[in-house]
Amino acid sequence: MTAPPPPARKAPYHHGDLKNALIEAALAALESQGWHALSLRDVARQANVSHAAPYRHFPSKEALLAALAERGFAELADDMQRGIDGAPGDPLGQLRATGRAYVALALRRPALFRLMFSGALSSYQPHGSLPLVAGKSFLLLVATVAAGQSTGVVRPGSAEQMAIAAWATVHGVATLLLEQQIHLGDSAVADPMVVADAVIERLQQGLAAPGAAAPSNV
Amino acid sequence: MTAPPPPARKAPYHHGDLKNALIEAALAALESQGWHALSLRDVARQANVSHAAPYRHFPSKEALLAALAERGFAELADDMQRGIDGAPGDPLGQLRATGRAYVALALRRPALFRLMFSGALSSYQPHGSLPLVAGKSFLLLVATVAAGQSTGVVRPGSAEQMAIAAWATVHGVATLLLEQQIHLGDSAVADPMVVADAVIERLQQGLAAPGAAAPSNV
DNA sequence: ACCTGAACACCGTTCAAGT
């Protein structure tokens, strides 16, 4: 009765893969609390290490947040690439698909999206490969616009400038929807994605070459 | 020599207008640190009161942030209204002016703009008149679109839906510029406002009625 | 090489007490 319980399986002193464990714990905490409320001490608790342990793997809390943001940007580029792959030979369809992927990510992981785009990181520069990964999705966009121009379905002009306009539009709907700034009460549409589609459709018309036929689907 | 200095003008025990003094101090701290780094204790220090004094005027730190955001939304609506007043009888010009005012505010007060639109406040609802003031600028936009439709320079359709598309586009450039996501290195343009104008111009073309003449200025 | 525990200088919020 009074005998002490067996030591059971004690956690090893060395975690083994603490860095990834911290990132996983932080990703979970992120979506439930937002980046500004995320506590490094709490993440350490969740990973069953002391509050000082994370400092062996990240020089600061911001560095951990940057690692999360980088995961988000990689996921964004992957989703967009999947959209491009899904509509081979149809640049306008590819543009629509990348736009939908962008909005979908914002709605699926709102806290992660805010971390990526809402000034949580003062600069991407000091965080290793973050600037490179963050720039990847824009490069995809420019390439798709250029492809559309070469086949004549996208109006001529600076591909970069048109990509910026497309990005701005899609980023705008994504953030306004995610922050619930757009009130869908009056309209018959209750689904945010329907609003996004409408805006993307209008953008589509602006990017399409004057003579080109309107896309048939959606 | 050893005589104590005269009491001079001691600060009165009652501040008099502490509420506004706190808001002013907070607005200053906001732009220099961002909303997430803003400390209530520091704001109190800046206003020369104890760290507990703010709680007589704001139930929480978030309530103070909400007061700042409300100021921002009021300023935004004012700026947009000024843009509308500056182009009487020219709805397309008014739309362009409101868009420029929107981007200008984002670039002039980046931290305030982030506070307003980047999920710092979990909801506008519990903060008095904030939802009403926050909605004002969108109503201006809808009214201007409707005015353009009635004179035939803006294409027909749901004014609300077109206002959403316009808002999304302008909001997108504003936030991307403010977060320095758009790299102006390659282009000849170093001025963010030039990028904004280009995007707004493209939006303009999307909103204009097919038959209407292109705007001559800018 | 990696992790712990104590320590430091902060926070937001509460509450009895002062004016």
Next chain:
DNA sequence: ACCTGAACACCGTTCAAGT
């Protein structure tokens, strides 16, 4: 009615010490 000072339960970060 409004403000103060101590107190509580947290933070991020540092550093000597442990394994």
